[in-house]
Amino acid sequence: MSTERSSAHSRSPHPRRTIPSPRRLLAAAVAAAGLVALPAHAVGTRSFELRSLEDLKGGDLTGVSVDSNGAVRAGLTLGATPLPDATSIWSSVVLPDGTVLLGTGNEGKIYSVSGGRVALVATTGQMAVSALALAEGGDVIAGTFPEGKLFRLPRGAGNGGPAKVFAELPDTEDVWGLAYDPRAKALYAATGSDGKLFRVDAAGKAQVYFDSDEPHLVSVAVGDDGAVYAGSNGKALLYKLTAPGRATVLYDFDADDVKAIAVAPGAKGGAIYAIANKYAEAFAPPKRNRSGPPSPQPARAQKPGKGVLMRFDRSGVAEKMMSDDDTHYVSLGLGDDLAPYVGTGAEGQLYTVSDNHVARLVADTDERQVGAFMMAGKRRFVATTDPAVFHEVKGVGGPDAVWTSKVLDAGLRASFGRLAWRSDGALELETRSGNTDAPDGTWSPWSTALAAPGDAKSPPARFAQIRARWRRDPGAVLREVKLSFVTDNARAxxxxxxxxxxxxxxxxxxxxxxxxxxxxxxxxxxxxxxxxxxxxxxxxxxxxxxxxxxxxxxxxxxxxxxxxxxxxxxxxxxxxxxxxxxxxxxxxxxxxxxxxxxxxxxxxxxxxxxDNTPPLFRALALQGRRLTGEVADGLGPVARIEVSIAGLDEWRPIFPSDGVFDEAVEPFEADLGAIVPPGAHLIAVRAYDSAGNVVTRDIEAR
Missing domain, CATH: 2.60.40.10 (Immunoglobulins)
Known part of the structure; x- marks a missing residue:
């Protein structure tokens, strides 16, 4: 995956990531930090070896990208334009002149971003502008909730005032997705809570195009052949519609929703892409909250879900392109090369994946999730939520491209040795160290840069970080990093x-x-x-x-x-x-x-x-049915005395005279009338000490 980040973003390496507790054993720290020890046991010199996507993406990625083959290269350079009056971005659209409109969750406002300036275009009075679509003539249609209204912004209009209602969809509470078909000059709206897909003409007249059995249709897209695709929440079904009411299920996901759909032009085979998610908690549309802002996404649990990206050819053959068990997917789009891009619901990251399934992290922002983005055309951007920030893609590479590793935990204070790496092209690598799990003022400064593998110059500490710069060769590729160390010897x-x-x-x-x-x-x-x-x-x-x-x-x-x-x-x-x-x-x-x-x-x-010696009977006598005797053990205490009629495997307990087995010598006396019937019988008596040693004696009853 490729990661591209703005040089304008200076952040401590991944503040969202937690570092193992200082009390954690080194073995756990090894697993958590990607540490490799040779041999397998923690003996002598160990090393941090960062070579996979998971190893390399965990820190700060400023203007670099990381792919699933473990290659780090110069990547996107992002700007940062905050939306000061917004916390969440739900939707976006690019106007013909390059202006970007952003639909937000703050009282359903629509903002424009152009030339680095943010302006309020319109207000809807709704909870959120959940979808935006560019219609005929450059007009913009906005879908909202919770009243199921569509608003129209005529081309060039927008002074921050109330937007005009374009259509009210009957029996609809939520508009989750919009797609415009320029050939038919019709707009499609995916809605809830009755799971209907509406077709709206240029005059704002709405008709039900498809009435599903699902509670919500949350996504919609139109193919160049006129086929309409819709995704549901509930059973996570991907529908294909070829005419009003004529729907087939293209795919049944093992998920909770089909969050977004993108259709590539037919020249590239007309592939259909869809992202689906499984959440930790059930879906429930957010409620209007007059005392504060709404949740940034509809009923998304605070815990990240699991996301999957699937590709379908026009015949319906499915292929899983990418998945993530640590986060759900929020946004989907295609690049200039028609490769799919996916924005995540946690960590604010943007990924893409190639036909041969090499995934790249192309943007890693400071914010929580990627609500919308555009990676095709001249106006490329990443719009994020919590807080709301517009990141314009300013270019690729540059001298400010920096890769910083996640914080590496040696488990104990360590002395650092050789810093080595593999790369194509010239790079400069540095290290720093400290004894807190997040870098602060107590950490050492970054060391003198190494242009070739050599000894790390950072002082002994428990934690360390590694940084690579592309100042000498913007086309260089970093493939593997290794930092050797030896921890202080701690007494077992x-x-x-x-x-x-x-x-x-x-x-x-x-x-x-x-x-x-x-x-x-x-x-x-x-x-x-x-x-x-x-x-x-x-x-x-x-x-x-x-x-x-x-x-x-x-x-x-x-x-x-x-x-x-x-x-x-x-x-x-x-x-x-x-x-x-x-x-x-x-x-x-x-x-x-x-x-x-x-x-x-x-x-x-x-x-x-x-105690390997059994006890002994000092005395044993039977008068009629009254048994008397005394058991002694060298160490004691005597633990049990039992009797049985010889030949029967049914032993009955006898208590000592004082009623408690707690001494090395225990006299006993018992009436066996209830145990031994009349007549002649051979009685077995056995005694145990507390170690389980046993002695058995026989005595005749007449």
Whole structure:
């Protein structure tokens, strides 16, 4: 895409774009800033590599263009003429003498722009002038809402007074689009809220040409063969009409509206272009607001939608030319070469796309959206909304063409190395740096320009920008930019350590299992996991040690030569004496830094229970159906006692004498009359400790 911007526009590089929070990890900053690190992990020298349209378009584009192949070249030079009494521009038309008329949303006023001067031409008293069309003899027809009126401005007339009503369309609230057919000397009006297309003759007599089933028809265009095309809001249908009421659906978009239509002359194959949008919120025409200005576009959600540009040949074959998931499309037109141009509803950008689907950003304005434009003929311009500004296209290229990158975030303070680029022709590149996410007075000045790749001269900082100038060769093309850097080494900090039996998610010191539930399986291996705050995302090596509670000597938990680089490890405790232990985890960034830069941090865990020995029955007796006994465990506590008739897999819990399992020795006494029926039976009694170790004893009941 090609980007062209006015040298009269001096703006901080893309104030609309947000920069990652200073607390964001470097990995996220890498993804957001187009940063490439070699190798894949954040190790040593890294680089910002800007090579795609998304990478290159994010900053300030003054008089340059960027295409989808990642080529930046000198582009359009735009002027800037504000409309001081307007905030939104909805429509435009160019008069034969080159004067531009702009329809605005400020009480439905029409302004003229000529020779850099803005003048009020007419007022309609409506909410907005949503459409303008040049009719027979140079007269201008204006469509408005919310009263569905058409106004006529005779050629040469317009002193700022009220415009005269040309036609009132019956049962119509909104006029969204106008198209004039010079052969038939008829005007077509796309309207809502009944979704009708009107045909209006030179005398202002209106007839329904097509009555759709949609709530709104929002766009209309006429082909050189007399075919009329209309786009709807609702199901986003593109209609083709060859006679009154004779409509076919040329295309059913997966969208909410067909915002605009443009038809190329038959000499170029008569291609039909249409832009369609899917919005985050439902369409609802704006209401008149006496206390303030209306919304700049009809019910456009504050959140940008998604736009698509389609091309159709005269037989109806469709081809998607361009789409954008980050913004909806507002305006559509053709250039001198009949290439389509599209104005966006966010970021105030203008794109074009070639037959081979190379898209170019050709204008990137400071305003929110491109309400209207003209890229054909001698009077070319881009008219924007919020605020309303008329940008005249003054030329292409020039010594003031400047490309400025988006703000590049290294995540931490960085020292910058070589600035390199690929280009066709001679360019000058500069850098600057700072520690705020938007350039301000604390940033360094722009460095001395480099005419060939070399060391960047900007001081260490977290953020950086790159700037290219076309002063030496207006025809130069910039294709790729790379800035190498090394961040300060930040220490990785171990923040927590957990130990749980392998295969379980709960720590080994979890709450005691409830009686009657599924008992845990005894496991001698512990799954150790830990969390690390690693600001610069260096590759880390971990060393693990253990000691028994009450001892001071730490012993390596790892085998000789074993290297741990993941924040987890399985610890086999089979050969260890039972007891309470502590784990020490040390994190080192030695894999990413030379010895003099290596940093370490260690953290000691809470107590970890190692218990591989089952409890034992100190006593067990059965008198009649009364069972008594005592269970003891080396570490404790005893966690569960259960009984079952041998051969039946139905275990019933028994409580200890004091009713609570909380000690290493638990006496118990229970009446089994409700469990064991009369007769001789073999009774199984089993006991668990809190580590899941189990012991089972049998006793005979008579």
């Amino acid at each position: 900090v171990v923040t927590s350590i957990e130990a749980a039996p392998k295969g379980q998610t709960k720590p080994s010191r979890s709450s005691l299992p409830p009686s009657g539930g599924e008992a845990p399986k005894p496991v001698s291996a512990l799954q150790l996991t830990w969390k690390v705050d690693n600001p610069d995302q260096d590759d880390l090596r971990y060393r693990l040690s253990y000691r028994m509670e009450g001892q001071s000597t730490w012993r390596s938990l790892l085998k000789p030569g074993e290297k741990v680089t993941r924040a987890e490890h399985v610890w086999d405790t089979t050969a260890l004496p039972e007891g309470e232990y502590r784990i020490l985890v040390e994190a080192s960034d030695e894999l990413a830094n030379p010895p003099e830069r290596t940093l370490r941090h260690s953290l000691e865990s809470g107590t970890v229970l190692v």
